[in-house]
Amino acid sequence: MKKSLSIILSIMFVILCMAGCTTKSELHADEPVTLTMWHVYGEQADSPMNRLIDEFNKTIGKEKGIVIDVTMMSNSSQIGGKLLEAQADLPGAPEMPDLFFCHSNNADALGTENLINWHDYFSDEELNKYVPEFVKDGMVGETLSVFPVSKSTHLLFVSGGQFERFSAATGVTYESLLTWEGFFDAAEKYYEWSGGKSFCAFDYLIRSVELNAISKGAEDFYTADGWYDFENEIFKSSWMEFAESLAKGHIVVSDLYSNTQVMTGDVISGMGSSASILYYNDTVTYADNSQEPIKLKVLPAPQPENEKQFVTQAGVGLCAYKTTTQKAEAAAVFAKWLTESDRNLSFVTETGYMPVNNDSFDKIENYTFKNEAYKSLYETLVTVRKNCIAKSEPSYPNYYDKVTALYNNLRAMQNELKNRYASGEDAITLAEETWNVFCAIK
């Protein structure tokens, strides 16, 4: 009796002491792990990404014990800067997020050792489902630090209603805009037809110059310190083509995003990211508040005639800051869920990006788009993917600071150049001035 009572009491004690100390799996539905996130998808109120995150939190996240909490929505440039501030723990800097979207150069600056290598969480079989160039684009050294979620390219957005009138008057067609030669000719004609209005606003002028130069045979025109080799003749020649048009006022460097200039009728077209479709208004509004439907037409970026065609491959990817193995596992669950074939297609078609999943790309042709502008965009994206070679954007340290400085300088001088050209100065000389300004940036 005494012995059995002692045994029972001992077992009871051990059970009580062990209660709550059972082994837990890394993810547990009852104790969800929260991953903070910074993203770039929809900084102006509407965010398809936020809707997806809500869906994730309510479904698979709830089931597996993962909560994604968006703590910042901004553009990639701001997020890149904030990440470095957060990592350095500067006074007033926000807390480092667990998940964030950024470019490869930002990931490199943060240090790949501080980021999850997605290779550790995706099998080769799984990675084969993604577009190889996009996966390659996320490699920082030997590490897959930036996981592709969506990719963009640069396209030409044309205000259809205005272009139809211009086309009727001048005979310039959309086909004319497929080559740079036709494009610059159309720009000149529009300038004259409209009484001095620019034809196109460029968001990323330098990228068009680069791709044009590459098509014409320019080889590595980057210097070791991540800027341009100004001795490269083909590169300079490409610059001069655009600079001459700029000096004449036929094209402009956009105020920031070309869509704002298209929707106020300042220009008839804009060269920008495919994702800028999200920011295009339904109407063009003129200074007297009169409006007309924009009838947006999306065209591939013009190419040099009879040369190889290159397009830019841009866009941020998903990074996960290395903290705990539980968070890493949760991040991988989210990344896989986010890039599943149908979900990836549905997400990108709302935001104007290219899908990263091979299956998603194949499904575009049969997809029902929400309006004609989006249909036009994706028809163009499919064409571009078939006909052009994708080139990743440069990711040198401080490269984009220099590019911003270049654009600011061009914005500051473009009106004056236009006026000087109008007053009779030589366009080539004015274009040389822009080259000198370019060369002055170190």
Place this chain on the structure above:
Amino acid sequence: MRVPSIFTQKKQTMRRKLFGYMLVLVLILFVVIFIGMLLLGQYSSTKDKISDILSLQMEVFEREIVAHQDNLAMRNVQLSKDASLIMHSYFTKERITFDDLANSQLHINSLQSSFIDLLSREILQTECSGAFILLNTTVNTSLENADNSKTGIYIQRNSVNLADDTLLLYRGNAKLGKENEIMPHRKWQMEFDSNKFPDYDKITESDSSVALEKTFYVTNIVTLPGTSEKVMLVAIPIRGHDDIIYGICGFEISANTFKMNHSQPSTFEHLVCVFSKKQDENIVDYKTSFTSGITNGYHLAPSENLSVSRFSKTLSLFSGDEESYVGITRDIQICCGDNADHTLTVMIPKYDYTKIFVKNVIQIVFFILLLLFFAISCCGYFSKRYISPIIRGLDRIKKSELGESESSTYLEIEDLFVYLGEKEKEFSAIQAKVDKLAYSRKNEIDPNDYEYFKMGIKTLTKQERTIFELYLSGKSAPEILEITGIKERTLKFHNGNIYEKLGVHSRKQMLRYAMFYQNENGGII
């Protein structure tokens, strides 16, 4: 219910008995402590605890909301006065009236330029997502819907992050915006359609005799035209010096700004604070509500209407098809204007409530089991410690191992040892005397007579034997008469027979022989 055998069996070991009583004492103590806590209000159920915490959260939430709205009202009054002053000064300077603004891009742009400066300052100093000044005029009266097209400036913060001071132009002249580094919103329009501004006419129809503060108007929560962002607008009319209402001005609070500014520190992981216009008290309409969660945390905002029902004395149940919540509601009136009745709700998901409840039950059961374990262990241990010396003492007594050198933990046991030792000594002394007496009397007994006595005992009748034993036990003749109920003559008759059979001639001789016989046979006759 069966009472444990430890209490029902008459004969138990001392240890088990003591263990049982100690256990009963401990249990009684538990019950008394529990009742005491209950009476003193120190014990509260999970529902009470959750209700108390939610009430505290509600207090904080309400104070924040009221303070925020008061601040908005104060700044809105000042904004209205500043806008009015700008316009009055401009009219004076340009020698025009308000009516001259219509169709004049020049005048409207000049005023908008001043408004951009004013609103850019105000928006950064106020906890809001946007600020606006809309005038009752338009840049083009010839357009369709011109009556409802209101010129003005409406700017928004680009991000809910307060550190980001980038602004967007939602309504107004895009060129002026760009000149001030305020880029047009992706759904930018030049003017605002007042049909899409909740209660625009009601705000501008206020009586000029009513103090400006009293005209502060809080709109329902609506979706801003062209966007999917839910916003609440607060506005005050802009009154001219000539009592003309120039338009309205105010601030926008978006759902994200509300969420960011009113997140609460809380011990609940998924606290949801809801701010909504007072409507049907049995429904929480998620479409016309703002929600916030905990500081630096995610909150599961309702994505459907929730029906409200009573959950407990102080808590309500908010039920939806997908999610249910438990919480409390409170009606408040913010600021001083019309349309100020609102409802605040502070709640947690039902599954969180259940989790807390189950956790508390497990904790209580764990605590009780732990106490019981220690109580049983302690009772067992201490009863053993207490009883062991007694058992040892009894063992010694049984084994007659008592001596002066023996000692015990208990004084009482030691005293008993001493007492029993003395008694043993006394007994030994008496025994010695008896032995001595027996020895001395032995010589006085004739062996033949004694042998005859021994033989005679066996021949006694039953009645004679009874009387003989009564004599031996020290009884007198009268006592024997009383005990046996026989007559004196009968006793004398039996006495004669007993003396004859035992070969004795007196009672004294008979008792002497009997004592000697007892001594020889260990006390047995």
